[in-house]
Amino acid sequence: MENKFDRGSALSIFSSDxxxxxxxxxxxxxxxxxxxxxxx
Amino acid sequence: MVYTKKNPALFIIGLIMLAIWWGADxxxxxxxxxxxxxxxxxxxxxxxxMDEMSSIPMYFGIVAIVFGLWQLxxxxxxxxxxxxxxSVAGAMFILVIAMLVRxxxxxxxxxxxxxxxxxxxxxxxxxxxxxxxxxxxxIVVGMIIVNVFSVPEWAQNGVRLSRLGLKTGVILxxxxxxxxxLKNLGQLSVVLIGIxxxxxxxxxxxxxxxxxxxxxxxxxxxxxxGVCGVSATVAAAPVVQAKSVEIAYTxxxxxxxxxxxxxxxxxxxxxxxxxxxxxxxxxxTGILNSAQVAGAALAFQPDGIETLKVAEIFNITRVLxxxxxxxxxxxxxxKREGGTQVVGVGxxxxxxxxxxxxxxxxxxxxxxxxxxxxxxHYKGKYFDNSNVKAEKMLKSEDVATLSAExxxxxxxxxxxxxxxxxxxxxxxxxxxxxLLRGVVNGKMLSKDATNILKNAHKSVWHxxxxxxxxxxxxxxxxxxxxxxxxxxxxxxxxKQAGGQPAVIGGIVGFVKAFLSLxxxxxFVSEKI
Numbered sequence: 001m002e003n004k005f006d007r008g009s010a011l012s013i014f015s016s017d018x019x020x021x022x023x024x025x026x027x028x029x030x031x032x033x034x035x036x037x038x039x040x
Numbered sequence: 041m042v043y044t045k046k047n048p049a050l051f052i053i054g055l056i057m058l059a060i061w062w063g064a065d066x067x068x069x070x071x072x073x074x075x076x077x078x079x080x081x082x083x084x085x086x087x088x089x090m091d092e093m094s095s096i097p098m099y100f101g102i103v104a105i106v107f108g109l110w111q112l113x114x115x116x117x118x119x120x121x122x123x124x125x126x127s128v129a130g131a132m133f134i135l136v137i138a139m140l141v142r143x144x145x146x147x148x149x150x151x152x153x154x155x156x157x158x159x160x161x162x163x164x165x166x167x168x169x170x171x172x173x174x175x176x177x178x179i180v181v182g183m184i185i186v187n188v189f190s191v192p193e194w195a196q197n198g199v200r201l202s203r204l205g206l207k208t209g210v211i212l213x214x215x216x217x218x219x220x221x222l223k224n225l226g227q228l229s230v231v232l233i234g235i236x237x238x239x240x241x242x243x244x245x246x247x248x249x250x251x252x253x254x255x256x257x258x259x260x261x262x263x264x265x266g267v268c269g270v271s272a273t274v275a276a277a278p279v280v281q282a283k284s285v286e287i288a289y290t291x292x293x294x295x296x297x298x299x300x301x302x303x304x305x306x307x308x309x310x311x312x313x314x315x316x317x318x319x320x321x322x323x324x325t326g327i328l329n330s331a332q333v334a335g336a337a338l339a340f341q342p343d344g345i346e347t348l349k350v351a352e353i354f355n356i357t358r359v360l361x362x363x364x365x366x367x368x369x370x371x372x373x374x375k376r377e378g379g380t381q382v383v384g385v386g387x388x389x390x391x392x393x394x395x396x397x398x399x400x401x402x403x404x405x406x407x408x409x410x411x412x413x414x415x416x417h418y419k420g421k422y423f424d425n426s427n428v429k430a431e432k433m434l435k436s437e438d439v440a441t442l443s444a445e446x447x448x449x450x451x452x453x454x455x456x457x458x459x460x461x462x463x464x465x466x467x468x469x470x471x472x473x474x475l476l477r478g479v480v481n482g483k484m485l486s487k488d489a490t491n492i493l494k495n496a497h498k499s500v501w502h503x504x505x506x507x508x509x510x511x512x513x514x515x516x517x518x519x520x521x522x523x524x525x526x527x528x529x530x531x532x533x534x535k536q537a538g539g540q541p542a543v544i545g546g547i548v549g550f551v552k553a554f555l556s557l558x559x560x561x562x563f564v565s566e567k568i
Binding site: 005006007008009010011012013014017018020021022023024025027028029031032035036039040 | 041043123124127197200201203204207208211212215278283284394395396398399403406411412505506509510513528
């Protein structure tokens, strides 16, 4: 996919893989917390 | 550059989501559900998405409508907020398609497949054997959209969020496994799988380099051929900068190779007179997709599940090697792309090792502590016969039915397991459960007796609610990511990739199947 954006890459809106990984990690931890506290 | 487009599409997507929710909540979709149930299993209710449909589209529909109105009437200025908030439209576009795939398209395809009946002795339906689930269908639908209609401009920024969804899904995959379960694996299975996983990865990389395929293609194909299926492919892809088309090719190669193996493996197994354990070890090593491993094992031993159990153990073991493979590929890729530059392993680990794989290990560690489910769980299921409710214990009429039929069973170990069940009123151990499932699969007893055994099995196996919820999240994140991935695969990109991945996958798959057969025949005895 050709990159038509002036930020990120053709495959990601984030400027680096590390940033994308970090956001994924934060999302996963948030989901885990929600599941842990809401599902009995 | 202002990314937010003044377009009513997001608002309309919100309305579609609310319409789905309303249809499910008001019962209007009942006709469609009845149609699916009648085709798939007359008289039974199998459609299990009504709960999801009664909540998920409502929440996201409201978000889409609010954002859609704001995008339409608000004023937008260049900046980070505009850049990131503009991705909501594309994300919702992918999500609504994922909803249609999961709730309508995939179940319809499955209903048609079930209507066509089971394939030979595999005991499976064609959609299972071909892996026609939301994963494959999602990619195909995404590909159709981009190649036939093209991704609308307002959605393009959001389509680039698909990889984030896949990475989050891989991290959460760690919650499905636990150390206690993996500790039960036989040492031989770990050694055997380790050799073949690492060997396959090495072989794909070696052949790929000789056939001049891009490093990114070789890297992602090696993970798919070495470890197994979609998760490994997705986990390895960012490390080797794999393109969407390369990920799709890898998944396609794995599935096509698995279909062939599923039919050929049982024939060879029978010709060579392999034992259940030998065949289970071979299928679990040589075939990549979990459903196809199960299909081959059941085709080899339709009247018991010993083969299936061994094959599953070998299949599970592969996941242990995922972090090792990702680390290997990270170092390999940096070295290959870096040319003559000398690169240290430590340097690569610090700069390149993906945080999301560390996240996977972290979730695996958390899961092993038992905070989501009893520590011995595997994919949220665990055996516990300590507090079976009184109404779930065998009743006197059940005992009478089973006692009258016990002599129909030929194998002594299965007979003894049934005796213990009759004596205790519940399944005594995991081993007994395996033996009794073999009796059920073998259709040795009457329908009534078989149903009693099925209920006895259900009463001692439990599903952890938290892990069940995690599975639901993982499914959605993967569905979201793979529809978006499909939207990045153009016909031009497929032509560019050519047929090399399938050729290399075929060579490596054949060598792996042959060598694992030799090793299994030489070293695997009846007991592991």
